[in-house]
Amino acid sequence: MVSFHEAQQILLGNTPAAASECCSLEAATGRVLRASVLADRDFPAYDRVMMDGYALRFSDWQAGERSFQICGAAPAGQAAMVLSSTFGSCVEVMTGAPCPLTADCILPVEDVCGKAPGGVTFAHSAAPIAGRYLHRAGSDAAAGEVLLPAGTLLGSREIGVAASCGAASLLVSCLPKIAIIATGDELIPVDQVPEVYQIRQSNGHSIAAALRRAGFAPQHLGVLSDDAEIARPILQGLLAAHDWLILTGAVSQGPRDFVPALLKALSCKKLFHGVAHRPGKPVGCWLGPSGQIIVALPGNPVSALTGIHTLVLPALIRASGATPPLARQIEINASNQQLPEFTRHLPVTLLPDGTALPAATGNSGDFIGLLKSDGFVTLPPRGHLSSIYSRYPFTLWL
Amino acid sequence: MVSFHEAQQILLGNTPAAASECCSLEAATGRVLRASVLADRDFPAYDRVMMDGYALRFSDWQAGERSFQICGAAPAGQAAMVLSSTFGSCVEVMTGAPCPLTADCILPVEDVCGKAPGGVTFAHSAAPIAGRYLHRAGSDAAAGEVLLPAGTLLGSREIGVAASCGAASLLVSCLPKIAIIATGDELIPVDQVPEVYQIRQSNGHSIAAALRRAGFAPQHLGVLSDDAEIARPILQGLLAAHDWLILTGAVSQGPRDFVPALLKALSCKKLFHGVAHRPGKPVGCWLGPSGQIIVALPGNPVSALTGIHTLVLPALIRASGATPPLARQIEINASNQQLPEFTRHLPVTLLPDGTALPAATGNSGDFIGLLKSDGFVTLPPRGHLSSIYSRYPFTLWL
Numbered sequence: 001m002v003s004f005h006e007a008q009q010i011l012l013g014n015t016p017a018a019a020s021e022c023c024s025l026e027a028a029t030g031r032v033l034r035a036s037v038l039a040d041r042d043f044p045a046y047d048r049v050m051m052d053g054y055a056l057r058f059s060d061w062q063a064g065e066r067s068f069q070i071c072g073a074a075p076a077g078q079a080a081m082v083l084s085s086t087f088g089s090c091v092e093v094m095t096g097a098p099c100p101l102t103a104d105c106i107l108p109v110e111d112v113c114g115k116a117p118g119g120v121t122f123a124h125s126a127a128p129i130a131g132r133y134l135h136r137a138g139s140d141a142a143a144g145e146v147l148l149p150a151g152t153l154l155g156s157r158e159i160g161v162a163a164s165c166g167a168a169s170l171l172v173s174c175l176p177k178i179a180i181i182a183t184g185d186e187l188i189p190v191d192q193v194p195e196v197y198q199i200r201q202s203n204g205h206s207i208a209a210a211l212r213r214a215g216f217a218p219q220h221l222g223v224l225s226d227d228a229e230i231a232r233p234i235l236q237g238l239l240a241a242h243d244w245l246i247l248t249g250a251v252s253q254g255p256r257d258f259v260p261a262l263l264k265a266l267s268c269k270k271l272f273h274g275v276a277h278r279p280g281k282p283v284g285c286w287l288g289p290s291g292q293i294i295v296a297l298p299g300n301p302v303s304a305l306t307g308i309h310t311l312v313l314p315a316l317i318r319a320s321g322a323t324p325p326l327a328r329q330i331e332i333n334a335s336n337q338q339l340p341e342f343t344r345h346l347p348v349t350l351l352p353d354g355t356a357l358p359a360a361t362g363n364s365g366d367f368i369g370l371l372k373s374d375g376f377v378t379l380p381p382r383g384h385l386s387s388i389y390s391r392y393p394f395t396l397w398l
Numbered sequence: 399m400v401s402f403h404e405a406q407q408i409l410l411g412n413t414p415a416a417a418s419e420c421c422s423l424e425a426a427t428g429r430v431l432r433a434s435v436l437a438d439r440d441f442p443a444y445d446r447v448m449m450d451g452y453a454l455r456f457s458d459w460q461a462g463e464r465s466f467q468i469c470g471a472a473p474a475g476q477a478a479m480v481l482s483s484t485f486g487s488c489v490e491v492m493t494g495a496p497c498p499l500t501a502d503c504i505l506p507v508e509d510v511c512g513k514a515p516g517g518v519t520f521a522h523s524a525a526p527i528a529g530r531y532l533h534r535a536g537s538d539a540a541a542g543e544v545l546l547p548a549g550t551l552l553g554s555r556e557i558g559v560a561a562s563c564g565a566a567s568l569l570v571s572c573l574p575k576i577a578i579i580a581t582g583d584e585l586i587p588v589d590q591v592p593e594v595y596q597i598r599q600s601n602g603h604s605i606a607a608a609l610r611r612a613g614f615a616p617q618h619l620g621v622l623s624d625d626a627e628i629a630r631p632i633l634q635g636l637l638a639a640h641d642w643l644i645l646t647g648a649v650s651q652g653p654r655d656f657v658p659a660l661l662k663a664l665s666c667k668k669l670f671h672g673v674a675h676r677p678g679k680p681v682g683c684w685l686g687p688s689g690q691i692i693v694a695l696p697g698n699p700v701s702a703l704t705g706i707h708t709l710v711l712p713a714l715i716r717a718s719g720a721t722p723p724l725a726r727q728i729e730i731n732a733s734n735q736q737l738p739e740f741t742r743h744l745p746v747t748l749l750p751d752g753t754a755l756p757a758a759t760g761n762s763g764d765f766i767g768l769l770k771s772d773g774f775v776t777l778p779p780r781g782h783l784s785s786i787y788s789r790y791p792f793t794l795w796l
Binding site: 141194203206213254 | 552589600764765
C-alpha cells in the first residue's frame with residue numbers, strides 16, 4: 001500500500017505526455033495550448049483613441065486656446081490622419097480610431113460647451129492632460145512577446161488574445177483515448193428493470209460525466225462480465241485501442257476480484273495497488289504493454305468518483321501539458337474527521353462565509369447522500385496537522 | 399442609467415424560460431433537469447453487504463460461538479440466500495451481495511483466524527456489532543423520494559443517481575439559440591493581416607468561448623458593418639432565427655453608435671441603456687418583437703467579457719431553470735478601488751491563503767492585461783460598505 005501522495009506522484013510520473021494536433025480557433029475552447037502564441041504586432045498597434053471627442057495638441061490648450069477649428073473627422077478603421085499644424089486645430093475622433101499624428105490630447109464630447117460651423121469650444125472646467133484617453137501603441141504588449149505560453153488552458157480570455165494575434169488555428173494537446181468500463185455481476189444497464197438483488201450500473205455514467213466536464217471525451221462501454229475468461233479478450237481489445245482504461249469494481253483482495261490477476265496476465269505492470277486514503281483504499285494502477293494507463297477503482301460509487309477527482313484527473317491534466325490549478329484552501333474544523341494513517345477525502349458543504357462543514361453523507365455506497373455536499377476537502381493523515389482548525393485543499397465535484 | 403442590480407433584475411425578469419426537450423443520459427452532462435427524478439425503488443434495494451466476509455446471526459456470537467459452519471456462498475448479483483437456522487451457521491459473502499436472510503452481522507475476512515473444511519473460526523479479538531457492514535435497504539432513500547428536483551444542473555453525481563434510477567433519457571432545458579456578432583469598421587477577421595489601423599476581431603471569439611464553457615452552444619457570426627443600412631436586414635434575419643442576440647460595439651452615445659437606433663427601428667423595446675457599473679457602462683438591453691433578448695455590449699474587450707459574466711450568464715442560467723450557484727465571497731482590501739456611484743468589477747489575483755489582490759490590469763481596452771487576473775470581485779458603490787477589509791462576491795473568468 002502506498003500513501004495518497006505517493007500514488008499521485010507515481011501516476012503523474014508514468015503518464016505519457018499527450019501528442020499534439022492542430023485545432024481551429026473556434027474548436028479550441030477548453031483545450032491546452034502546446035505552441036506559444038506570440039504578439040504578432042504591438043498591442044495596441046497604434047495610438048488608440050479611447051473616447052469619442054476631439055484630438056488636439058496639448059500645447060495649444062496650454063497656450064490658452066479654448067475654441068478649436070475642426071479640420072477633419074477620424075473614424076475607427078481608417079489610417080491615422082495628420083492634424084493640421086495651424087494653431088488651434090483639432091480633429092473629431094471616435095473611440096477606437098488611430099490618434100491623428102501630432103495630436104497628443106483627447107477632449108471628450110462631454111467637455112464641449114459650444115459648437116459653431118467648423119469649430120468647437122471647450123468648457124474652461126475641462127482639464128485635459130497630454131496622453132489622456134490615448135491607449136498608446138505597444139503599451140499592452142510589444143511585438144514578439146509571448147502572450148500565451150505552451151501549457152495554457154484556452155479559456156475565454158485566451159481565445160480572445162489568440163484571435164487578436166491572428167491564430168486562426170492553434171497547436172493543442174490531443175485528447176487521450178479513454179475507455180470506461182464497470183465490472184460486477186449485480187450490475188445491469190440503465191434501461192433494464194432490475195431484480196431486487198441487482199442494481200443499475202451508474203459508475204461508468206458518473207465517471208464519463210466527470211471527465212466530460214473536465215474537457216475530455218471518454219468512451220463509456222458499459223459492464224464487463226465478472227468472468228475473467230470472458231473479460232480477458234475484451235480488456236485486451238480495449239487496451240489496444242485506448243491510452244487510458246478506467247475500470248470500476250473487482251479490484252479488492254476478495255476471491256472474485258479478478259481484475260488485478262487479469263491485468264497481470266495481460267502483461268500490465270503494477271504501479272501500485274492499495275492507497276492509504278479513504279474512500280477508495282483498494283484502487284490500483286497498472287501500466288499497459290504500450291504505456292497505457294489502467295486505473296482500477298473500487299465499485300463503490302463514492303470511492304470511484306473520488307478516485308477520478310483525486311488521482312485520474314490530475315494525471316490527465318498534467319499529461320495534457322497544463323498545470324492543474326492551485327487548489328482552493330478552505331477552513332474547516334476537522335478535529336473529529338482525521339484518520340491516523342490515511343489521507344481522507346471528506347465531503348463538505350460550503351458556507352456563505354467561505355468556510356465549509358462536513359456533509360452528512362452516508363457510507364461509500366451512498367451516492368445519493370453525496371448530493372448534499374459541494375465537494376470534498378483532503379485531510380492529511382493525523383500527525384501531519386498543525387492545528388484543529390485549519391485550511392485544507394478543496395475539490396468541487398464536477 | 400440604471401444601477402447594476404437593477405440591470406440584473408430587469409434582464410432576469412424579461413428572459414423567457416427555456417423550453418424543454420428529451421435528452422439521452424449520455425448527452426445530458428451539464429444540462430439542466432426540468433422534470434424531477436424520483437427513486438424508482440428503495441436505495442439500496444436490499445440489505446447490501448459492504449465487506450467480503452461471513453454473514454451470521456449476532457445472537458450466535460453473543461452465545462459464545464466462534465467457530466461457524468459455512469453453509470453457502472453469496473456472491474453479488476444473485477437473490478438473497480437464507481441462512482440455515484442451525485446454531486453456528488454462516489454464509490460466505492461478497493461485497494455488494496444481498497445479506498442472507500436471518501443473518502444480521504458481517505465478520506470481515508480479516509477477522510478469520512482459522513479455516514477447516516466447511517468451517518471458519520474467528521479471532522476472539524473480533525468485535526462484531528449487529529448491522530455492521532450492512533448497508534440497509536432504503537437507508538439512502540425510499541422509493542418515490544425526489545432525488546433530483548427540476549432545476550438541477552446535471553453534474554457527475556447527478557448523472558450517476560439518474561442512471562441508478564433508470565433514467566435512460568431525461569427532460570432537460572433546451573439550449574437557447576444565441577447569435578454573437580461584433581460591430582466596428584476597424585475589425586477584420588482573424589485569418590486576415592490587418593493594416594496598422596485595423597484590429598482583428600476578438601470579442602466574438604472570447605464571448606463564444608465563455609458561453610461554451612458555461613455549457614451553451616452559441617453561433618458566432620463575425621463582424622457586422624457599421625453601416626446601419628447594411629446591418630439592418632442582417633440583424634432582422636438574426637432576430638428571426640435566435641432567442642438571444644449578443645452584439646459588441648457601437649452602443650455608446652457617439653455619432654457612429656448606430657445600434658440603439660437600429661434596434662428601435664426593428665421594433666425592439668429598450669429595457670435599459672447604460673448601467674452604473676465599470677467596466678461596461680454603455681451596455682444596453684432590448685426586448686425583440688418575439689421576446690428575444692438583445693444585449694449590446696461595449697466594444698472594449700474587457701467591458702464586453704465582463705458584461706457576459708455579470709449580466710448575460712446569470713440570465714441565461716436562470717432561464718434554463720437552474721439557480722446560479724451562490725458566489726464565492728473573497729476577502730480583499732478594496733479601500734482604493736471603490737467608485738462613488740458605480741458598481742465596480744475589479745480583476746483580482748487569488749492568493750494561496752484564499753484572499754485576493756487587485757490585479758495590475760490595464761484599461762478596458764487591454765485584454766492582455768486581463769490574463770494576469772483569475773477573475774473579478776464585484777464591489778458595490780461606495781457608501782454601501784461596512785468596512786474597508788471585507789468580503790465581496792468573486793467570479794472566476796470562464
